[in-house]
Amino acid sequence: MNSTAPPTQQLPDPQPSRRELNKAATRDAIANAALDFLRRSELNTFTVDDVAAAAGVSRRTFFNYFSSVEAAVASFTQNYLDQVIVELEARPADEPVLESAQIALSAVGSARNLAILAETFALTQDPQLGRFQLQAWEECSLKITDVARHRLPPDTDELYLYALVGAVTGSCRAAFQVWFRKHGTAVTDESLADLRGFLDSTISHIRTGFTH
Amino acid sequence: MNSTAPPTQQLPDPQPSRRELNKAATRDAIANAALDFLRRSELNTFTVDDVAAAAGVSRRTFFNYFSSVEAAVASFTQNYLDQVIVELEARPADEPVLESAQIALSAVGSARNLAILAETFALTQDPQLGRFQLQAWEECSLKITDVARHRLPPDTDELYLYALVGAVTGSCRAAFQVWFRKHGTAVTDESLADLRGFLDSTISHIRTGFTH
DNA sequence: ACGCAGCTTGCACCAAGTGCAAACTTGCAC
DNA sequence: GTGCAAGTTTGCACTTGGTGCAAGCTGCGT
16 A cells, blocks of 8 residues: 555545536536436426526536436436445455445445435336446446455456356345335335345345255 | 147247238347447447348338337347246246256257347447346346246245345346356357356355355 | 636537328238 | 228428537636
C-alpha cells in the first residue's frame, strides 16, 4: 500500500469540487425524476422530455447522464451493488470468500437505499426495465469475480470461480426477490432483519450445498 | 417414456399448417439475417431496414416478429433454453431436481444449436445485446422455478426454491461462459464433452457446496 | 480580471417502434 | 373451384429515442 495518496478504492472523495457536486446533484435529480414518474405511471406513458423537464434540465442533458430512462432507474440498483462491492473489498484478504460475502451483504444497511432497491424490484415487472436491472447484477458479478480471484487459492479452477460467483449473485438476487414479495416496499427494522436472515441462509446453502 | 412417437420436445407439432410453417420460416429468416449482420459488423452499424431487406420482408413485418434486432438475436438463446426446459419437464417427477437438471442440460446436444449459442456468447460483449440474453436466462429461471416447485417436498421454503434456481441458472450460465472462452465458436465432439463436464461439475458444486 | 476547461443547451438529423387500413394468403365449406 | 372469413404482410404517417455539433454558460486557477 501507499502512504502519500489514498491507496484504496475511493476515487472521487478528497475535495469534492463544486463541479463534481453539481454533476452528482444533476445525476440524482434526473434519476429521482425518472423514478418518480415510474411510481405514478407505467413506463412508456411518459417521455424523456417529461423526465428532463421534471429534473430541471434539457432533454440533451438527460442523455449526457443516462442513455435511457431505464438506465436512470437501474442506477439505483447499480449504486447499491457498488456499495456491496466496496464492503467486500474492505474485508481482510485471508477471510474465506463466502464469509466475506455474507458480511458485506449484511453491512449495507442504509434503510433508505434498501427501500429504493425494494421499489425497483416492484417496478421491474416491466421487462423493458428488468433488462437493465439484470445488467447491473451482471456487471456486479464481473467485479466480484475479480475480488474473488485474489481470495481463492491461486490454482483454483476458472470454472469453479465463475460458477461460485454466478451461484452467489444468482441466489442473492433470488433472496432479494423473495424478501420483496414478502415485505413489499415497507422497509422496517424487522423486514431488514428478515433480509439479513435470507441472505445468510442463501449463502449458507451455497457453502454447504442444496441437499433437501 | 413413449414408444409410438418421438417423445421429447415438440409442443405444436401435430399438423403444422401452412400458415404456421410460413410464420416459422419468416421468423427464422429474420433471426438469421440479424445474426448474419452481427457476424460481419458491429451492432448499430446496420439498421432494422437492412435486416428486414436481407430477410426478404418489409420493415413493418420485422417488427411484427421481433421488437428489436437484439430481441431477434436473443431468440436463439431463448430457443435453446426452452429446449432445456422441455427436457427437464420430461424427467420423472420423483427424480431429485438437481439430477434432472444435470440430465436435461446434457441431453440438449444438437451441435448446431450449441454452436449458435456459443456465437451469441461471443457477440454478447455488446451490453446492448447482453441485456436481452440475460433476460432470456431470467425467463428460463421463472419456468424452471415452476417445474422445481412440483419436484420438491411441498413444505419447501420459497427462499430455498428461488435460491436454488437462481444458483443453478447463474452458475450454469457461468459454465457456458467459461466453455466459450476456452473453445470459442468451434463446436466439436471434444468441446461438447468438455461442456457436459463443466455443467456436471457445476451442478455438483451446487449440490454439495462450494467448499474449496 | 482573464482565460481555459468542462457542462449545458438548442438544433438538426436519422433510426426505432407503433397504429391503422388496404392488399394479399390461407383455410374451410359448399 | 368459388367464395368468404380469418390471418398475414405491407406502406404510410407519426411520435419518440438517441447522437453529433457548435455555441453559450459556469466553475476554477492564476
